[in-house]
Amino acid sequence: MDADRWDEMYRSRDRLFSGNPNGVLVTEITDLPPGRALDVGCGEGADALWLARRGWQVTGIDISETALRRAAASAADVEGRVAWERADLMTTPPPAGAFDLVSVQYFPLLRRAGRAAPRGLLDAVAPGGTLLFVTHALADLPPHPEGDFDPADYYQVDDIARLLDRTWDVLVNETRPRVVPPPAGTHHAHDTVLRARRLP
Numbered sequence: 001m002d003a004d005r006w007d008e009m010y011r012s013r014d015r016l017f018s019g020n021p022n023g024v025l026v027t028e029i030t031d032l033p034p035g036r037a038l039d040v041g042c043g044e045g046a047d048a049l050w051l052a053r054r055g056w057q058v059t060g061i062d063i064s065e066t067a068l069r070r071a072a073a074s075a076a077d078v079e080g081r082v083a084w085e086r087a088d089l090m091t092t093p094p095p096a097g098a099f100d101l102v103s104v105q106y107f108p109l110l111r112r113a114g115r116a117a118p119r120g121l122l123d124a125v126a127p128g129g130t131l132l133f134v135t136h137a138l139a140d141l142p143p144h145p146e147g148d149f150d151p152a153d154y155y156q157v158d159d160i161a162r163l164l165d166r167t168w169d170v171l172v173n174e175t176r177p178r179v180v181p182p183p184a185g186t187h188h189a190h191d192t193v194l195r196a197r198r199l200p
Contacts, residue, residue: 003063003088011066021050022105023179024134028172028195035100038124040089041107045071045082052078056101061087061094093120100129106136109155118155118163128200131168133160137175137190157192164196171195 025047034055039048042060044067052058052075060082062068068084075082087094090110094102102125109117125131134157141151161173172195178188 003065003086009064015044015070020180021047022134024191024193025050025103025105025132027179028132028193029101029103029130032101032130035129036098036126037101037103038094038099040102040104040121042071042084043067045074045084047103047105048082048084049075049078051101051103052081056081058082059085059094059099061085061089063088089117089120093117094124096123097126099124100126102129102131104131104133106134111153111155111159115163118160122160122163125198127198129198131160131194131196131198133157133194135192136188137192139175139190157194161194161196167199169197169199171197 029051034051035057037048037051037056037058039045039051039058039060042048042062043064045060048058048060048071058081060068060071062071062084063086065086068086071082072084075084090112093116102121104121109121121133122131138151138156157173161170164170172193175190175192178191
């Protein structure tokens, strides 16, 4: 989906998502000391705001201007702790080595030749920093074709794990039950989670 379609989807409702942070983020990141975080596909900002309220300096990126405006409107209490940026990871990678946490929660990262987008996300993690990459478990997704979404067109956790070399320590690579109920109308009962730390 391009920027226009994402904007159209956000405009179709007053709020597209719950406003609560993703459960895997809360579970996996609570023990980390605050630093610089990149929230990939930040949407209406729930994860970025949760991090900022816990002392993180956050950059929230999304392709949708509508989503970013909604996120910014909810951020008065963390003014100066979150920067909202419109970005397309398929064309513009984040700055290398800039973040202590790169959080990618259910982000539809399209497969492209050269793997520039996922490599850009890995490169954005600073030495000693954490990558948290989360997807819906493939077993919970409807068989293709249904609609215009084919999971095979997008990077999954195992694809990202295969890109990690000896400069990474993989802490979690598993599928597990969701810690919060799935979005209404979906069958997402399990998450697939990759948490890895770039060695100092």
